[in-house]
Amino acid sequence: MSGSGNRLPDAIFYGGVIACLVLLVLVSRGDIGLIRGGEILCGGTLLVGTLAAVVWVARHLWQTPTTPTALELSRRFESVRSMDGASFEIFVADLFKAMGHRVVLCGGVGDQGVDIVVNPRGERIAVQCKNHSAPVGNRPVQEVYAGARHHRCVEAWVVAPTGYTSGARDLAKSTGVSLHDADTIRQWIKRVDNLEKELASDTRPQVSHPPHKQACNRRACGQPARRPPGTRTPTTLPDVRIVDAELLDPVARPRGALGSRDEVPGIGFGQGVACLVSSTGGDGNSVCGVGC
Numbered sequence: 001m002s003g004s005g006n007r008l009p010d011a012i013f014y015g016g017v018i019a020c021l022v023l024l025v026l027v028s029r030g031d032i033g034l035i036r037g038g039e040i041l042c043g044g045t046l047l048v049g050t051l052a053a054v055v056w057v058a059r060h061l062w063q064t065p066t067t068p069t070a071l072e073l074s075r076r077f078e079s080v081r082s083m084d085g086a087s088f089e090i091f092v093a094d095l096f097k098a099m100g101h102r103v104v105l106c107g108g109v110g111d112q113g114v115d116i117v118v119n120p121r122g123e124r125i126a127v128q129c130k131n132h133s134a135p136v137g138n139r140p141v142q143e144v145y146a147g148a149r150h151h152r153c154v155e156a157w158v159v160a161p162t163g164y165t166s167g168a169r170d171l172a173k174s175t176g177v178s179l180h181d182a183d184t185i186r187q188w189i190k191r192v193d194n195l196e197k198e199l200a201s202d203t204r205p206q207v208s209h210p211p212h213k214q215a216c217n218r219r220a221c222g223q224p225a226r227r228p229p230g231t232r233t234p235t236t237l238p239d240v241r242i243v244d245a246e247l248l249d250p251v252a253r254p255r256g257a258l259g260s261r262d263e264v265p266g267i268g269f270g271q272g273v274a275c276l277v278s279s280t281g282g283d284g285n286s287v288c289g290v291g292c
Contacts, residue, residue: 019048067200069098070193077185080131080161088131089115092159095185096120098192112150113143126153130160137164141171141179161185 023044026037065074076091083091086107093103096118107115107129116127126148130136140158148156158164158172161182172179 016048016052020045023048065189065193067193067196069196070189073098073189073192074186077189081133083131085129085131089129092116092127092129092185095188095192098195099188100195106151111147113140113147114151114153117151117153123155124151124153125155125157126151127157127159130158132160132162135163135165136160136168138167138171141168141175141177145175145177159185 023041026040065071073091073095080088080091089105089107093105093116096103096116099120102119104117105115106117113128114126115129118125118127126144128140128144128147130140136158140160144156144158148154155178156176157178157180158168159180163181164172164179169179171177
């Protein structure tokens with residue numbers, strides 16, 4: 001497995017070359033004039049260059065970190081060419097620590113080709129760091145492959161910003177050694193940036209609002225409902241019943257029919273009951289009054 005860091009730039013370059021060749025073939029057709037062909041070639045080249053620049057800038061902006069730890073690692077990586085071997089090993093170890101992995105530095109005499117032992121997934125991985133000015137050859141791959149067995153590691157990695165020779169890639173493919181270059185390191189820094197953003201969003205304090213006092217439903221609380229100021233409380237009207245005047249007149253009522261006024265059916269005197277008394281006068285007209 002190889003962490004190639006030049007795939008996207010190479011794709012942009014070769015894509016632009018192919019597009020220019022296609023434009024050149026179209027221009028060389030006999031039915032297109034020289035002036036028209038030149039215009040197509042210039043316009044197409046400008047369009048291809050613009051698209052390549054947009055993709056390149058977008059890639060650069062996407063890889064630019066914004067969190068403090070990732071920014072510090074990115075700044076240190078920009079000066080990787082000036083680092084010696086020990087400084088580069090410390091840089092890679094700090095990068096693994098920032099990703100949340102347990103790291104053990106083994107570099108020095110008797111390291112058996114393993115500079116760092118990292119434990120990212122509960123499994124030990126042997127890592128050899130090479131900060132050369134030219135692509136790395138077969139030797140680091142051979143050393144880390146043997147050193148991984150010595151340190152009882154399940155995987156072997158080589159980290160070299162300048163890349164690898166074709167022989168190193170072939171050997172790594174046959175032995176199962178993972179190769180990581182500058183683009184892989186940038187991806188790791190971007191991962192640190194994303195982890196810090198997720199951590200910041202998880203630990204951000206939540207804004208608490210004071211609890212609103214809910215208005216008590218006075219009917220639900222068993223209290224009489226309040227009325228707005230200035231409103232009059234409605235008066236409860238008494239029951240109105242129509243009673244024949246003869247039932248209320250003890251003289252006109254035959255004795256024994258009803259013993260007293262309190263015996264008028266349905267009438268309770270003095271209990272807030274209004275009686276509409278109806279009688280017939282001598283002239284045959286009805287006379288009404290309120291009593292009780």
